[in-house]
Amino acid sequence: MGTWRQLLDGLTVSVELTVTTLAVGIPLGLLLAVAVGSKSRPIRWFCIAFAEIGRGLPWLVLLQIFYFGLPEFHITLGAMLAATVGTGWGAGAFMSEIIRAGLDAVPEGQREAAAASGLAYRDILRYVVIPQGIRIALPPLIGFAIMVFQGTSLAFTIAVPELLSHAYGIGATTFRYLNVLIMAGILYAVIIVPCALMVGRYERQLRNFV
Amino acid sequence: MRFIVIIARGIPYTLLLTVVSFAIGAALGLPLVALRRSRYAVIRALTALIIEIVRGVPVIVWLFVVYFGLGAGVIAFTPLEAAIIVLGVTSAAYMAEIYRSGMIGLPSGQYEAAAALGLNHMTTVRLVTGPQALRIALPSAVTYLLALFKNSSVAYTIGVTEMLFWAFKETEETLQGVLVYGIAGAYYLLMGLPLAVASRSLDRRLRARVATQ
Numbered sequence: 001m002g003t004w005r006q007l008l009d010g011l012t013v014s015v016e017l018t019v020t021t022l023a024v025g026i027p028l029g030l031l032l033a034v035a036v037g038s039k040s041r042p043i044r045w046f047c048i049a050f051a052e053i054g055r056g057l058p059w060l061v062l063l064q065i066f067y068f069g070l071p072e073f074h075i076t077l078g079a080m081l082a083a084t085v086g087t088g089w090g091a092g093a094f095m096s097e098i099i100r101a102g103l104d105a106v107p108e109g110q111r112e113a114a115a116a117s118g119l120a121y122r123d124i125l126r127y128v129v130i131p132q133g134i135r136i137a138l139p140p141l142i143g144f145a146i147m148v149f150q151g152t153s154l155a156f157t158i159a160v161p162e163l164l165s166h167a168y169g170i171g172a173t174t175f176r177y178l179n180v181l182i183m184a185g186i187l188y189a190v191i192i193v194p195c196a197l198m199v200g201r202y203e204r205q206l207r208n209f210v
Numbered sequence: 211m212r213f214i215v216i217i218a219r220g221i222p223y224t225l226l227l228t229v230v231s232f233a234i235g236a237a238l239g240l241p242l243v244a245l246r247r248s249r250y251a252v253i254r255a256l257t258a259l260i261i262e263i264v265r266g267v268p269v270i271v272w273l274f275v276v277y278f279g280l281g282a283g284v285i286a287f288t289p290l291e292a293a294i295i296v297l298g299v300t301s302a303a304y305m306a307e308i309y310r311s312g313m314i315g316l317p318s319g320q321y322e323a324a325a326a327l328g329l330n331h332m333t334t335v336r337l338v339t340g341p342q343a344l345r346i347a348l349p350s351a352v353t354y355l356l357a358l359f360k361n362s363s364v365a366y367t368i369g370v371t372e373m374l375f376w377a378f379k380e381t382e383e384t385l386q387g388v389l390v391y392g393i394a395g396a397y398y399l400l401m402g403l404p405l406a407v408a409s410r411s412l413d414r415r416l417r418a419r420v421a422t423q
Contacts, residue, residue, distance in 0.1 A: 056399045056406070058360040060374055061391050068378075069387030153268035157367060164271055171278060178279035185267045185275060192266035 003170060003180060010166030011187055017083055017152040017162060022145055024088030029095025030134075033103060034125060036096070054093025059154050062086035067158040083155040091148050098144060102137025103129055139203040146195050150188070163187060213393050216380055220373035221397065223290075227362040227372060230294050232355050235301020242306035247313070257306075264303035270364045272296045277368040293365035297358065304354055312347030313339065319423045342420045349413035356405045360398060373397060 035047040054062070067082035077085065106129050114124040134141075156164040167184035171177035245257040264272075277292040287295065316339055324334040366375040377394040381387040 053395075053399065056360075056402050057395045058363040058374070058398060060363045060366070061377075061395045061398065064374075064378065064381070065388060065391035065395070068381045069391050072385055072387060150268040153270050154364070156270065164268070164274070167271075168274065168278075175282065177282050178275065178284070181271065181275045181279045185271050188268060188271060189263050189266040193262045196262060196266060 003183065006166050006170060007163060007180075007183055007187055010161060010163035010184075013080075013160065014149065014152045014162040017080065017087075017155060017160060018145070018149045020080070020084040021087045021091050021148050021152070024084055025091030025095050025148070026141075028088065028092030029099050030130070032092060032096035033099040034130075036100060037103075051093040051096050054089045055097070057090065059087055059090050059151055060157060062090050063154060063158050079155070079158050079160045082158055083152070083160050087148065087151055087155070090151075091144070094144060095141060098140045099133065099137050101140075102135075103133035105136045106132045139199055139206060142202075143196070143199045146192055146199065150192065153188070213380055213386075213390050217373055217376045217390070217394050217397060220371060220376045221401075223365075223370055223372035223375075224359070224362055227290075227293055227297060227365055227370065228355070228359045231297035231301050231362070232358055234294070234298030235303075235305045235358075236351070238298070238302035239305030239309055242302055243309040243313070246306055246310055261303045261306055264300055265307075269296060269300055269361060270367060272300060273364060273368055289365065289369040292368060293362075293370050297362060297365070301354070301358060305351065308347050308350045308354060309343065311350065312343035312345075315346045316343050317421055317423050320421055345416040345420050348416055349409050352405060352409040352412060356402055356409065359402060359405070 032047050032051050035043055036051070038044050038047070063083055063086040066077055066086045067079060070077060070082075110128055110132065111124055114128040119127070152160075152162055153164045155162055156168065159165070163184050167180045168177075170180045174180070242257065242261065245253055246261065248254050248257070273292065273296045276296050277287060277289065281287060281292070320339055320342065321334065324338045329338065362372060363374040365372055366378060369375070373394050377390050380390045384390070
């Protein structure tokens with residue numbers, strides 16, 4: 001039972017990293033989604049480039065550039081912080097695309113009606129477009145959050161003591177890699193499979209009502 | 211600037227991993243989606259469960275299970291073999307779902323019209339619904355190919371000498387991580403860009419060739 005306990009310790013770290021990554025990724029995604037529609041060309045181009053780089057790079061590159069790269073410039077991030085910043089960038093870039101699609105799916109009439117009622121651009125976004133757009137984007141966002149949880153396993157490569165690194169560590173000391181790695185796989189599956197099935201069901205339900 | 215050359219050594223392996231795993235996934239995904247849409251509920255449920263479990267465990271965990279787990283006494287694979295097997299099998303699960311969403315996206319009138327014409331199931335799939343479903347699925351497949359291209363970098367963790375392997379090694383030796391990973395990142399962006407553009411224009415052009423009712 002000691003092995004399960006150690007793995008659960010790792011799982012806790014994986015969940016923590018998921019939460020911190022989403023705490024960076026969701027606001028970043030919303031910010032990018034809105035700013036890509038900005039009237040200012042420099043802001044627009046900067047945000048597009050920022051999002052495209054975040055989406056185009058493997059998460060391993062994002063993680064490792066922050067963890068192994070920055071110390072050269074005398075900026076040393078802890079493993080957890082580097083992982084949060086790295087995957088947060090990648091996740092934010094992906095989420096901005098999902099949120100953008102949600103905002104675009106809000107019927108044009110909503111904006112027009114809000115403008116006709118004399119709302120300022122900022123208030124149209126804040127009270128009309130964003131609340132409805134986020135609701136549309138919610139199922140794919142939850143689906144993506146599951147991917148983020150999966151992605152935290154990559155933080156093993158920068159020594160975050162998450163689930164996979166506990167499993168690998170136990171394997172290395174006992175030389176029984178197969179058992180402990182399968183146990184780790186079961187823990188991931190036990191969380192991810194039910195979540196994925198629920199998201200799938202939720203999406204189907206929503207589709208029936210549109 | 212020697213980093214540009216050193217990291218480029220990994221490009222053939224990155225491309226090999228991506229292309230071979232995708233080919234395996236695209237091929238194995240077809241029988242998988244057929245089972246997933248079987249007329250027997252037991253087979254449908256079982257296939258769905260297998261697909262969900264394959265997709266529900268992170269690729270890096272599968273990689274370790276096959277390379278370190280099976281490698282310790284069961285079947286010893288080379289790093290490249292292990293990476294291709296794992297990326298190929300996980301791709302099959304993802305591709306099966308992509309094909310399936312293509313078939314679901316097709317208007318039911320197509321099935322009904324084919325049945326009214328007296329086409330049997332195989333002929334319907336081969337001539338009517340299959341080709342159209344592929345057109346719907348293709349842009350998602352290209353998006354997946356792009357994700358696979360990036361995710362193939364996990365193979366460095368078991369020692370496949372692809373791009374990230376060299377980036378990691380050079381960073382260890384020179385401590386110039388920002389430059390090294392910046393170059394590796396630039397390769398990923400430059401090679402991924404054509405695929406991303408292709409995926410967007412494919413979607414527009416292929417949608418025009420799918421029945422609307």
